[in-house]
Amino acid sequence: MSPLHFSFYSAFTFSSLGLAFHRTHLISALLCLESMMLSMFIPLSIWPVENQTPSFALVPILMLAFSACEAGTGLAMLVASARTHGSDHLHNLNLLQC
Amino acid sequence: MTYFVIFLGICFMLGVLAVASNPSPYYGVVGLVVASVMGCGWLVSLGVSFVSLALFLVYLGGMLVVFVYSVSLAADPYPEAWGDWRVVGYGLGFVLVVWMGVVLGGLVDFWKVGVVTVDGGGVSFARLDFSGVAVFYSCGVGLFLVAGWGLLLALFVVLELVRGLSRGAIRAV
Numbered sequence: 232m233s234p235l236h237f238s239f240y241s242a243f244t245f246s247s248l249g250l251a252f253h254r255t256h257l258i259s260a261l262l263c264l265e266s267m268m269l270s271m272f273i274p275l276s277i278w279p280v281e282n283q284t285p286s287f288a289l290v291p292i293l294m295l296a297f298s299a300c301e302a303g304t305g306l307a308m309l310v311a312s313a314r315t316h317g318s319d320h321l322h323n324l325n326l327l328q329c
Numbered sequence: 330m331t332y333f334v335i336f337l338g339i340c341f342m343l344g345v346l347a348v349a350s351n352p353s354p355y356y357g358v359v360g361l362v363v364a365s366v367m368g369c370g371w372l373v374s375l376g377v378s379f380v381s382l383a384l385f386l387v388y389l390g391g392m393l394v395v396f397v398y399s400v401s402l403a404a405d406p407y408p409e410a411w412g413d414w415r416v417v418g419y420g421l422g423f424v425l426v427v428w429m430g431v432v433l434g435g436l437v438d439f440w441k442v443g444v445v446t447v448d449g450g451g452v453s454f455a456r457l458d459f460s461g462v463a464v465f466y467s468c469g470v471g472l473f474l475v476a477g478w479g480l481l482l483a484l485f486v487v488l489e490l491v492r493g494l495s496r497g498a499i500r501a502v
Contacts (some may be wrong), residue, residue, distance in 0.1 A: 235371075238338035241427045242345040245487055249349025258399050262357045265332045265395075266348045266364060269388075273341070273368050279461055288461025291468050292378055296476040300483035302391055306398055307490040313366045319402050327343070 235277075242270035257312065257319045261305045268298040330374070337371040340364075353408035354399035362392050379458045437440035 250263040256293070272291050278288040309319055316323040344364025348357050365388040372381035402490045409416055 233336050235338050237431070238335075241370045241431075242342045242431070243348045244427050245342070245346050245423050248426060249351065249419070253352070253424065254351060256354050256399075258354045258395070258402065259351065259357055262348050262354065262361055262395070265391075266345045266361055269361070269365055269368060270341075270345060270474070271491070272384060273371065276372055276377050276384075276458070277375060280375050280377055280457060285457045285461035286464050288377075288380060288458040289465050289472065292383060292462055292465070293472055293476055295383060297479055299391070300479050302395075302459050302489070303483050306394065307487040309369070309398065309402065311490050313402050 236274075237269050237275050242273075243267060246270060254321050257309050257321055257324070260321065261302070261309065264305065265298070265302060268294070268301070272298075330350040330419060337367050337374065341365050341371060346420055346423060347411060349423055350411065350416050351409075352413075352416045355396070356410050358392060358396045358399055361395075362388070365392070376456070377458045379462060428471055431476055469481065 246263050246266040250260055250267070254260045254263070272294060275294060276288065276291040279285060312324060313319045341364050344360050344362075344367055348362030348364065352360070365384065369381045369385045372378070372384070411417065411420070
């Protein structure tokens with residue numbers, strides 16, 4: 232694994248670890264999802280350059296469109312949960328508390 | 330040039346680490362913007378300029394919206410920057426996890442420094458990503474329509490989610 236591959240692999244690992252552990256705000260978890268998307272976008276757009284495959288270059292654009300859908304839906308759920316729960320702290324959304 | 334590209338990759342990694350180490354959302358947005366700008370520079374230096382431009386424009390708009398949301402909805406009385414000990418602890422813990430994985434797995438060959446890249450020659454050449462994205466309008470028109478349909482569906486999903494307290498999908502009990 233070259234250092235460039237190492238940097239996006241470790242960026243994906245960092246953001247998935249940050250999503251997995253405790254977040255204070257819901258929007259912070261959404262930012263972790265966005266950074267996971269960003270660190271998947273970079274290797275998807277490096278791949279056609281490395282392999283000289285031009286028709287693969289539409290895959291990162293397609294993933295960017297779907298991640299825009301994901302970000303919009305996430306922000307809408309942020310607004311909805313802030314309306315119903317009063318704030319966007321994740322401990323308000325915890326199902327394990329009684 | 331190789332070291333410059335590696336520097337951009339390291340800055341990309343540090344920007345993602347700044348998002349992941351659980352600071353307040355204002356600073357997390359700043360970390361994500363740093364990561365996306367460094368990623369755009371990285372893609373440009375590898376020769377993928379059009380995809381990089383699309384990423385940059387989408388991220389400018391998206392991060393503007395996310396920053397406004399985080400300012401308005403996640404108001405902390407004492408926002409935590411990266412200097413706080415809890416944030417530093419999260420960051421060092423994540424670095425420790427990745428470093429242990431790399432060392433135990435033996436993954437990285439740091440002596441093989443190299444960048445695989447491409448460059449076009451002359452005016453009559455179309456760059457690789459430009460000609461690749463243009464496939465959307467000829468062979469990949471099905472994917473194009475699927476993406477457009479997905480965006481339209483996301484619009485109605487958002488409208489249904491934020492409709493109101495009495496009629497929306499999520500309502501107060």
